[in-house]
Amino acid sequence: MPNEQRLKRGVLAAACLAFLPAATGCGGPPPESGGAREASDVTVVAPARIEVIASLTGCEAEIRVEADELREGVCRTAEGDYLITTFPAEEYKLTWLDTASVYGGRYLVGPRWAITAKPELLEGLRKKVGGTVRDLGASRGTAPGTPSPSS
Incomplete structure:
Protein backbone atom coordinates (compact mmCIF):
# COMPACT_ATOMS: atom_id res chain seq x y z
CA MET A 1 0.00 0.00 0.00
CA PRO A 2 2.79 2.58 0.66
CA ASN A 3 3.82 2.33 -3.01
CA GLU A 4 0.21 2.95 -4.06
CA GLN A 5 0.07 6.09 -1.87
CA ARG A 6 3.40 7.27 -3.28
CA LEU A 7 2.11 6.72 -6.81
CA LYS A 8 -1.09 8.67 -6.03
CA ARG A 9 0.96 11.54 -4.60
CA GLY A 10 3.20 11.53 -7.67
CA VAL A 11 0.22 11.62 -10.01
CA LEU A 12 -1.36 14.45 -8.01
CA ALA A 13 1.89 16.45 -8.03
CA ALA A 14 2.33 15.91 -11.77
CA ALA A 15 -1.27 16.96 -12.41
CA CYS A 16 -0.80 20.12 -10.34
CA LEU A 17 2.43 21.00 -12.13
CA ALA A 18 0.85 20.34 -15.52
CA PHE A 19 -2.17 22.48 -14.61
CA LEU A 20 -0.21 25.54 -13.44
CA PRO A 21 1.09 26.70 -16.86
CA ALA A 22 -2.37 26.33 -18.37
CA ALA A 23 -4.03 28.15 -15.49
CA THR A 24 -1.86 31.27 -15.46
CA GLY A 25 -3.41 34.24 -17.11
CA CYS A 26 -6.84 32.66 -17.55
CA GLY A 27 -8.70 35.72 -16.29
CA GLY A 28 -10.12 38.15 -18.80
CA PRO A 29 -8.79 41.62 -19.38
CA PRO A 30 -9.52 44.19 -16.71
CA PRO A 31 -12.85 45.95 -17.38
CA GLU A 32 -11.18 49.34 -17.64
CA SER A 33 -8.68 48.15 -20.29
CA GLY A 34 -11.32 47.69 -22.96
CA GLY A 35 -9.25 45.10 -24.77
CA ALA A 36 -6.49 42.52 -24.76
CA ARG A 37 -4.20 41.94 -21.84
CA GLU A 38 -0.57 42.94 -21.86
CA ALA A 39 1.94 40.25 -20.88
CA SER A 40 2.59 42.17 -17.64
CA ASP A 41 -1.14 41.93 -16.74
CA VAL A 42 -1.14 38.12 -16.50
CA THR A 43 -2.36 36.95 -13.12
CA VAL A 44 -0.26 34.18 -11.60
CA VAL A 45 -2.09 31.34 -9.88
CA ALA A 46 -1.02 30.74 -6.26
Whole structure:
Protein backbone atom coordinates (compact mmCIF):
# COMPACT_ATOMS: atom_id res chain seq x y z
CA MET A 1 0.00 0.00 0.00
CA PRO A 2 2.79 2.58 0.66
CA ASN A 3 3.82 2.33 -3.01
CA GLU A 4 0.21 2.95 -4.06
CA GLN A 5 0.07 6.09 -1.87
CA ARG A 6 3.40 7.27 -3.28
CA LEU A 7 2.11 6.72 -6.81
CA LYS A 8 -1.09 8.67 -6.03
CA ARG A 9 0.96 11.54 -4.60
CA GLY A 10 3.20 11.53 -7.67
CA VAL A 11 0.22 11.62 -10.01
CA LEU A 12 -1.36 14.45 -8.01
CA ALA A 13 1.89 16.45 -8.03
CA ALA A 14 2.33 15.91 -11.77
CA ALA A 15 -1.27 16.96 -12.41
CA CYS A 16 -0.80 20.12 -10.34
CA LEU A 17 2.43 21.00 -12.13
CA ALA A 18 0.85 20.34 -15.52
CA PHE A 19 -2.17 22.48 -14.61
CA LEU A 20 -0.21 25.54 -13.44
CA PRO A 21 1.09 26.70 -16.86
CA ALA A 22 -2.37 26.33 -18.37
CA ALA A 23 -4.03 28.15 -15.49
CA THR A 24 -1.86 31.27 -15.46
CA GLY A 25 -3.41 34.24 -17.11
CA CYS A 26 -6.84 32.66 -17.55
CA GLY A 27 -8.70 35.72 -16.29
CA GLY A 28 -10.12 38.15 -18.80
CA PRO A 29 -8.79 41.62 -19.38
CA PRO A 30 -9.52 44.19 -16.71
CA PRO A 31 -12.85 45.95 -17.38
CA GLU A 32 -11.18 49.34 -17.64
CA SER A 33 -8.68 48.15 -20.29
CA GLY A 34 -11.32 47.69 -22.96
CA GLY A 35 -9.25 45.10 -24.77
CA ALA A 36 -6.49 42.52 -24.76
CA ARG A 37 -4.20 41.94 -21.84
CA GLU A 38 -0.57 42.94 -21.86
CA ALA A 39 1.94 40.25 -20.88
CA SER A 40 2.59 42.17 -17.64
CA ASP A 41 -1.14 41.93 -16.74
CA VAL A 42 -1.14 38.12 -16.50
CA THR A 43 -2.36 36.95 -13.12
CA VAL A 44 -0.26 34.18 -11.60
CA VAL A 45 -2.09 31.34 -9.88
CA ALA A 46 -1.02 30.74 -6.26
CA PRO A 47 1.66 28.02 -6.20
CA ALA A 48 -0.21 25.78 -3.78
CA ARG A 49 -3.35 25.28 -1.76
CA ILE A 50 -3.56 23.73 1.68
CA GLU A 51 -5.34 20.72 0.23
CA VAL A 52 -2.54 20.08 -2.29
CA ILE A 53 0.27 20.46 0.26
CA ALA A 54 -1.61 18.28 2.76
CA SER A 55 -2.11 15.57 0.16
CA LEU A 56 1.59 15.61 -0.71
CA THR A 57 2.46 15.18 2.97
CA GLY A 58 0.02 12.31 3.41
CA CYS A 59 -2.78 13.95 5.36
CA GLU A 60 -6.18 15.51 4.91
CA ALA A 61 -6.04 18.96 6.49
CA GLU A 62 -8.78 20.25 8.74
CA ILE A 63 -9.25 23.92 7.81
CA ARG A 64 -9.10 26.08 10.95
CA VAL A 65 -8.92 29.60 9.50
CA GLU A 66 -10.46 31.09 6.35
CA ALA A 67 -9.53 34.78 6.16
CA ASP A 68 -8.66 37.32 3.48
CA GLU A 69 -5.02 37.35 4.62
CA LEU A 70 -4.46 33.60 5.03
CA ARG A 71 -5.89 30.08 5.19
CA GLU A 72 -4.75 27.67 7.85
CA GLY A 73 -5.20 23.93 8.09
CA VAL A 74 -4.02 21.43 10.67
CA CYS A 75 -2.68 17.99 9.81
CA ARG A 76 -2.64 15.25 12.41
CA THR A 77 -0.35 12.34 11.56
CA ALA A 78 1.42 9.51 13.34
CA GLU A 79 4.69 11.48 12.99
CA GLY A 80 3.16 14.57 14.62
CA ASP A 81 0.81 17.48 14.09
CA TYR A 82 1.61 20.47 11.89
CA LEU A 83 -0.04 23.55 10.43
CA ILE A 84 -0.11 24.53 6.79
CA THR A 85 -0.72 28.23 6.19
CA THR A 86 -1.24 29.70 2.72
CA PHE A 87 -1.36 33.34 1.70
CA PRO A 88 -2.99 35.15 -1.25
CA ALA A 89 0.17 37.22 -1.81
CA GLU A 90 3.83 36.94 -0.87
CA GLU A 91 3.60 40.16 1.19
CA TYR A 92 1.17 38.50 3.60
CA LYS A 93 3.58 35.60 4.09
CA LEU A 94 6.46 37.99 4.79
CA THR A 95 4.39 39.88 7.36
CA TRP A 96 3.37 36.57 8.98
CA LEU A 97 7.02 35.45 9.15
CA ASP A 98 8.05 38.80 10.62
CA THR A 99 5.43 38.35 13.35
CA ALA A 100 6.48 34.72 13.90
CA SER A 101 10.09 35.84 14.41
CA VAL A 102 9.03 37.23 17.81
CA TYR A 103 8.47 33.61 18.88
CA GLY A 104 11.54 32.23 17.16
CA GLY A 105 11.60 28.68 15.90
CA ARG A 106 11.97 26.99 12.55
CA TYR A 107 9.44 26.97 9.72
CA LEU A 108 9.24 25.32 6.33
CA VAL A 109 8.56 28.10 3.83
CA GLY A 110 7.63 28.07 0.15
CA PRO A 111 6.00 30.45 -2.30
CA ARG A 112 2.93 31.84 -0.51
CA TRP A 113 2.90 29.11 2.15
CA ALA A 114 4.51 28.10 5.45
CA ILE A 115 4.41 24.97 7.57
CA THR A 116 4.65 25.15 11.36
CA ALA A 117 5.86 21.93 12.94
CA LYS A 118 8.24 20.50 15.49
CA PRO A 119 11.78 20.91 14.11
CA GLU A 120 12.25 17.13 13.77
CA LEU A 121 9.35 16.96 11.27
CA LEU A 122 10.45 19.79 9.00
CA GLU A 123 13.11 17.96 6.96
CA GLY A 124 10.79 15.05 6.15
CA LEU A 125 8.07 17.49 5.09
CA ARG A 126 10.59 19.46 3.00
CA LYS A 127 11.44 16.29 1.08
CA LYS A 128 7.75 15.88 0.22
CA VAL A 129 6.78 19.46 -0.68
CA GLY A 130 10.02 21.39 -1.21
CA GLY A 131 10.57 24.79 0.31
CA THR A 132 13.26 26.04 2.66
CA VAL A 133 13.61 25.54 6.39
CA ARG A 134 13.95 29.01 7.92
CA ASP A 135 15.30 29.56 11.41
CA LEU A 136 13.67 32.64 12.91
CA GLY A 137 15.88 32.77 15.98
CA ALA A 138 15.99 31.14 19.36
CA SER A 139 12.68 29.66 20.45
CA ARG A 140 11.08 31.72 23.21
CA GLY A 141 7.79 29.90 23.48
CA THR A 142 5.20 28.25 21.33
CA ALA A 143 5.16 29.32 17.71
CA PRO A 144 2.00 31.07 16.53
CA GLY A 145 -0.68 28.61 15.54
CA THR A 146 1.19 25.52 16.71
CA PRO A 147 -1.44 22.83 17.16
CA SER A 148 -1.82 21.63 20.71
CA PRO A 149 -3.08 18.15 21.59
CA SER A 150 -6.39 19.66 22.71
CA SER A 151 -7.06 21.79 19.60
